[in-house]
Amino acid sequence: MNNKEYDVIVIGAGNAGLVAALTLQKKGKKVLLLEKGRVVGGLSSSFIRGRFEFDTSLHPICEFGSKENSGVIYDLFSRLEIVDKLSVEALPEAFAVYSLDHKKKYVMPVGKDAFILKMEEYVPDSTKSMEEFFSLCEEIESALSYIRENKGHFDMEVLLKKYPYFMAIASYSVKKVLKKINMPLKAQEILCSYWSYLGSPVSKLSFVQYASTIYSCITRGPVIFKKGSHAISLLLSEEFIKNGGTLRCLTGVKEILVKDNEVTGVVTDSNEKFLTKHILANLSPNVVYGNLILDNVVPNKAKSLTNSRSFGARGVSVYIGLNKTKEELGLENMTYFIYHSLNSDKEFKRMHGVFSGNLTAILKNSSIDSSCLVLSSLIFGGAFDKLVTKENYFAMKEKFAESLVSSFEEATGVNIRDAIEEIEVATPVTFARYTGHPEGVIYGYMATSYDNLIPRILNEENEIFIKGLHFCGSFASWLSSSSATYINGEQEALKTLEEMENEKV
Ligand SMILES: Cc1cc2nc3c(=O)[nH]c(=O)nc-3n(C[C@H](O)[C@H](O)[C@H](O)COP(=O)(O)OP(=O)(O)OC[C@H]3O[C@@H](n4cnc5c(N)ncnc54)[C@H](O)[C@@H]3O)c2cc1C
Structure with a gap:
């Protein structure tokens, strides 16, 4: 095997891509992980503003637990030998939910x-x-x-x-x-x-x-990783390299090569060619079948299935660095669900509009005199595109921030705006720019009654349209939560491994 040839090429170093690459590398395979961005992590990344480091998708993980009462993610991270390097903070409550309309709080x-x-x-x-x-x-x-x-x-x-x-x-x-x-x-x-x-x-x-x-x-x-979810991405990539894996950042894939309905390799943005019989794409099938593979070799079934699915939630996040700790502000909880009402179907409809005021919030102290607050709101459907234009984009970002800060203050009764030291707003445009996901979707495909977790897992074999091409991540069968993408990364890696074993016999 020459230095341009790999057992497996993983495209995209999001949660699933990182877990898949490390799993395969640990099983002795020669793996190349290609990431178009500057850093690994995809949506689980981080950025710095002033003295604050913000996690792009900071959120609690429910499936972790502890050594004594381990959840599926704890077990997975043990197998990947990163669990002892993670410091976690257990949240004091399962969750706290606020209803703005009924002025009620349930902890x-x-x-x-x-x-x-x-x-x-x-x-x-x-x-x-x-x-x-x-x-x-x-x-x-x-x-x-x-x-x-x-x-x-x-x-x-x-x-x-x-x-x-x-x-x-x-x-x-x-x-x-x-x-x-x-x-x-x-x-x-x-x-x-x-x-x-x-x-x-x-x-x-x-x-x-x-x-x-x-x-x-x-x-x-639930637990929060003290150094954020980006720390997990970094640990996974370090472990991958330590085990002999090749990681190339700032290396986007522009073409997946297919011959006789089998993958043969990839071509990068800088026209480098790498050969393989096995590709794991941590991307949406829309991008893979629509942009990365020549249209005349994409099977019609692949196109039909991809077109039959609709996109899941898009999101707006407001990242706020506060010059007070949560205790100084008088905020009791670390996580908050804030909705107008607790009727999810009604609120889902409301969230087809842009300024719904519904949000989830995570707050954690970042030093002895400061804290980070991340307010995130989901948007469904096309309302964002109708309202937001090139001309009004920055004004709209300010409106998003104003709307989410107001909702948070209304629910908690705490003034936070006077303590704001840094603020940054990410919209579907931001998420599209960083991940390349269509419409800036952050939750893969929408789950429906007939196209859901179990039907998708049961149907996985029928969704391999090109030999050697597997998908992992939020657009794949285990759906789109952070934990789901880690689990799915391992599952798809093990299936690829099995495929390779079967080729030997
Ligand atoms: C604001 C926000 C809040 C969230 N809140 C929660 C939550 O509360 N709970 C929860 O469970 N989940 C949450 N999520 C979702 C969770 O973060 C994602 O499901 C998960 O991180 C997605 O991982 P993934 O494996 O699908 O990869 P992604 O993060 O989608 O990464 C894909 C990677 O592929 C790379 N790539 C794309 N195209 C190419 C190419 N051509 N060549 C090479 N590389 C390419 C991208 O740069 C990216 O790094 C949230 C996300 C956001 C943004």
């Missing part, structure tokens, strides 16, 4: 029993349905772990026999299942506060996806 604790008790306090007679919810979650956690262990090649009979409830509800939405177990509406709304982290309202969100995230959040507690 939900970590721990199953404490959570059920608190819910009973907020919503009398909710305990029975909450217990039923947790028992479904336990089955889902075991079933997903069985699916992961079998890299998608699971035995349907085993699933049906061992996990009958899981199979019965595999394609159901959150709304459908919670209604079926007679959970009082208010309890459903509080329980589903996390919906915007996963990018779909309860009528579209897969119950399996939501249940596995929120169950881990409640039973293990």
